[in-house]
Amino acid sequence: MTLSLTLVIVMAVLFACGIYLMLERSLTRVVLGFLLVGNAANLLIILMAGAQGIAPIVEDPAADADQYTDPLPQALLLTAIVITFAVSAFMLALIYRSWRLANADDLDDDADDLALRTGAQVVPVEETAPDEATTEFLPDPLDPTEAVPGTEVAERTERGETR
Amino acid sequence: MIVVLAVLALASVLVPFLARYMGGRVFFVASAVALGGFIHTLALSPAVLTSVADAPVERLSWIPQLQLTLDLRMDALSWLLTLIVTGIGALVLLYCGTYFRPTDPTVGRFAAVLLAFVGAMYGLVVADDVYLLFVMWEATSVFSYLLIGHYTSRRASRGAALEALITTTVGGLVMLVGLVILAVQAGSSSIPVILAETPSGALTTTAIFLVLVGALSKSAIVPLHFWLPGAMAAPTPVSAYLHAAAMVKAGVFLVLRLAPAFADVPGWRLALVALGVATMVLGGWAALRQTDLKLLLAYGTVSQLGFLVVISGYGTRDTALAAAALLLAHALFKSGLFLIVGIIDVEAGTRDLRALTGLGRRMPVVAGIAALLLASMAGVPPLFGFVAKEAVLHGLLVAAAPADGAGDPVALAALIGVVLGSTLTVAYALRFFWGAFRTKPGVTALADDVRARPSMTVASAVLATASLALGPLAALAHRGLREVAALAPARPRAYEYELALWHGVGLELGLSILTIAGGVGMFLARTRVERLQARLSTGVDASDAYWRTMSGVDRIANRVTTLTQRGSLPFYLAVILSVFVLGTGAALVFTDTWPTDVRLWDTPAQVAVGAVMIGAAIAATRAEKRFAALIVVGVTGFGMTAIFAMGGAPDLAITQALVEIVTLIAFILVLRRLPARLGDRHGSTHKLLRAIIGISVGVVMALVALVASASRTAEPISAAWPALSRVIGHGANVVNVALVDLRAWDTMGELAVVIAAATGVASLLFLRGRTDSLPRVPRAELERTVRDRLARDARGSQRSAWILAGLTLDPRNRSILLEVVVRLTFHAVIVLSLYLLFAGHNLPGGGFAGGLVAGLALVARYLAGGRYELGAAAPFSAGALLGAGILIATGYALAPLFVGAEVMTSTYFEGQLWLLGDVEFVTSTIFDIGVYLVVVGLVLDVLRSLGAEVDRQGRGGQALTVGGDASAPLGASEGAR
DSSP states (O other): OOEEHHHHHHHHHHHHHHHHHHTSSBHHHHHHHHHHHHHHHHHHHHHTTOSOOBOOBOSOTTSOGGGBOOHHHHHHHHHHHHHHHHHHHHHHHHHHHHHHHHSOOBOOOOHHHHHHHHTSSOOOOOOOOOOOOSOSOOOOTTOTTSOOTTHHHHHHHHHHHHO | OHHHHHHHHHHHHHHHHHHHHHGGGHHHHHHHHHHHHHHHHHHHHHHHHHOSTTOOEEEEEEEGGGTEEEEEEOOHHHHHHHHHHHHHHHHHHHHHHHHSOTTOTTHHHHHHHHHHHHHHHHHHHHBOBHHHHHHHHHHHHHHHHHHHTTSTTOHHHHHHHHHHHHHHHHHHHHHHHHHHHHHHHHTOOBHHHHHHHOOOSHHHHHHHHHHHHHHHHHTTOTTSOTHHHHGGGSOHHHHHIIIIISHHHHHHHHHHHHHHHHTTSTTHHHHHHHHHHHHHHHHHHHHHHOOBHHHHHHHHHHHHHHHHHHHHHHOSHHHHHHHHHHHHHHHHHHHHHHHHHHHHHHHHSOOBTTTOOSHHHHOHHHHHHHHHHHHHHHTOTTSHHHHHHHHHHHHHHHHHSOSSSOOOHHHHHHHHHHHHHHHHHHHHHHHHHHHHHSOOTTSOOOOTTOOOOHHHHHHHHHHHHHHHHTTTTHHHHHHHHHHHHHTSOOOTTOOOOOOOSOOOSSHHHHHHHHHHHHHHHHHHTHHHHHHHHHHHOOOOOHHHHHHHHHHHHHHHHHHHHHHHOOSOHHHHHHHHHHHHHHHHHHHHHTOOOOOSOEESOSSHHHHHHHHHHHHHHHHHHHOOBHHHHHHHHHHHHHHHHHHHHHTTOHHHHHHHHHHHHHHHHHHHHHHTTSOSBSOSSSOOOSHHHHHHHHHHHHHHHHHHHHHHHHHOOSOOGGGGHHHHHHHTSOOSBHHHHIIIIITHHHHHHHHHHHHHHHHHHHHHHOOSOOOOSOOOOOHHHHHHHHHHHHHHTTOOOOOOOSOTHHHHSOGGGOOHHHHHHHHHHHHHHHHHHHHHHHHTTTSSOOHHHHHHHHHHHHHHHHHHHHHHHHHHHOOSOHHHHHHHHHHHHHHHHHHHHHTTOOTTOOOEEEEEETTTEEEEEETHHHHHHHHHHHHHHHHHHHIIIIIIIHHHHHHTTOOOOOSSOTTSOTTHHHHTO
């Protein structure tokens, strides 16, 4: 299978530049890097088609299949191109959203993760040991209108304990 | 039996709906359902009690692929448990009807879960297959979680529910491992087969002990007992049912089930007796310390469960009989006592025995019932508890000191432990009665209206009556329970015991009297006992250990998270890419698949294009301005177009060029809102490191390309495509035929991705609901506006608005020439897009290219005339386009199924059509139409969101002057956001 060294080099450069941009903190550069990496990946796929031939428009089914450029990578690429567009449109919407909300298109470090690491934030533990209530008919804390049954008795319990 | 399971499941589903109309009375319906199960079981009694071999069996294939079947079998042990589960279930549900306020909105849910629990418990005890048993076992855990956590707003309730769930399910999972080993060893998952095979060896011993972990965790045996006192956060009827009669008995049931076959497994008896005695004594000791009546009962239950495990695990006929009797006796008296506690809590508002006084006088009937139940618990004749305890003592005595031969020291230890535990039982039974009903000096009297409602006492009265009646009628009980004992192997010289109230004067009676006397003594000396308890208190608490473990797990999870989750996207990317470079690089070092046929270029022009692309890519990394960076990135895209065009891929070239244009415009639409300079706040940092990672990835990818091309030695699948596309797809353009026919599934997946992305874009921009239609100005209103304006200009002619931009755009932003040209060419471009769509099957083009061209026509309209112009050009929502597209595509995919063909089979029509002459039509074109619509929808969604919606948000408070009155802004409501 033949391979064009020129295209391999172009692909490598596009990958390198794309990755360089994607490691930035500016969201716009990340998306641009994403586009470059997308193009590079597409180049890789078309490279796998091997020797280039004529366009696969077949007039005679009996003609030699080798004369055409391999249609399989082409079909894959066609979908890849449109998906790249759809995904970059989504990333653009993210940039815009980020700009509207924070007036910045930066990738800041996740505040929650940082807080967790520095110990500024403690994960709340939902479970607590059962309490010492001696009746089931406690007032419902979520229902302020509910009457409080057994309040008197509860008070008596208190007094009984202190005695 | 399957009928009972089905009815219980159905009833549990229907009960919440009934509760909407019936309120608390729904419990009576639920109770009737459980009672039905009880009667059904009674009806089976003759079949169950005649012979072990003829136990009723029902089989229903459930998941044949996993060899899972609903095998149900009702032998004597299952029968006993089923009677307890359904009978006490019916009584507790009846009691619930008086326990909850009828208006309580949660009664529907509670009744449903409780009924579902009855069903799961029923399934557990009649399961004839270890896997079915396990499923039901875990189902009871889950329902018990829901029941314990019934008061969802209370932290304590949720915590206790989780504690019980985790403890019992962890135990259950350990048990599953054991059950799997047993099933594999016996070659069958059927319980009777496993018991009959009785595999042995080290593996079996391990398996049996794993199963015991599950059983003991469910039955709250030390050291896994702590969840049961915690579970007292449940509503009291739940405790009466789950924590006295049903769920906690599951472990004892399993021990009883396995004991006949496995009691001789090394360590079985010793472990069960040791743990059981420890549980019995510690539980009884703790019960004496409690001031909350419910907790007193809970620790009492722990103690009694220890008692049950000791006797169930011993494995002789006599002990099996005693265990069955004790199981029944305990279910009767302990659930009755919990119901009594419920009555006290409802009426007096507390369960604290230090606050209760004089209740015996207030509610004499309740006190009387409680006295009977407590007497049964303490083993006082003539109650059934006494009969059961006599049987236990006898069973252990016979094993410890048989008439001839050597006795078993383990049995002797068990006997001593049981006597000690029973003494404590008598003491805490007295403490309960004293605490609940006696008048205590110095305690404030309860309110005058504290009286017991007769309706509430029904259930506990039935249980007390049963406890009382079964004493004198012990022969009747024996008739039912002897078949349980018959499951255990008959031993030589074993004395066949018979349950009876009076066995004459013997050692058993002496021990009974000893325990009662000791218990009364301990109660009378209770102040001294309390002092001793205070001195012995170590402060070690199994529940504390559980909570400490849980928070430890949380802390470790926290630490692991902070270790890996740094919160920085570039950091994550760098790690991922470094791993990729190192891993793939290492693999590349060891490969020897290198290509032999590498040429410098395919055509010399490639070098020129390549050079431009490389230059553009490097420029992109150095660009300081957003637009400059965008343009150079675009250059690489157009370079791709050139490479495709030169390489025999016209479809790709067309699509790439169109996509590149739309991408550029979409970028510009967003970037116009952002500052021109890049990286204002974050300058480029770590340049060298990033460059190293980038270049490494590039080099590795280049090597990957070389190796991959050399690895491609097999004949590609696509070699047959040119012929196939003519014969099957009836199209000349192989790429298009591949997309809509040969590999249409790929395209289907792609459409899904495109729709998801388009919807994502819209949802990021349209925050307040997807108001899908673009702003449209009613035609009539527009024309009136124009006429008015023209009239104001005193021209007086009749003209209509042809281009909306004149009314909606600032004159400085307009280009009339552009507007007119775009408007004139719009329809022509749409026609071109349709041509591309339909010609694509045989010539370069297709749904993707056509859709993009149509999208570009819309883009042009928007750019020239603004968002109102776009609304006029596309008077439908993008969502509708996307939906219609995917509908057509899926419709096309599924339609062949209706004529018996495979999914996505295409057909070919050819014929004469008037005026058009020879016409060919391939049905896969329909699929391409779907693709076309989805792509148009995507472009329209991007325009609406990043174009029109950004316009609207960007305008802020600025008013738009559309409509008759220039001073009444149409966009006022929008601007207010």
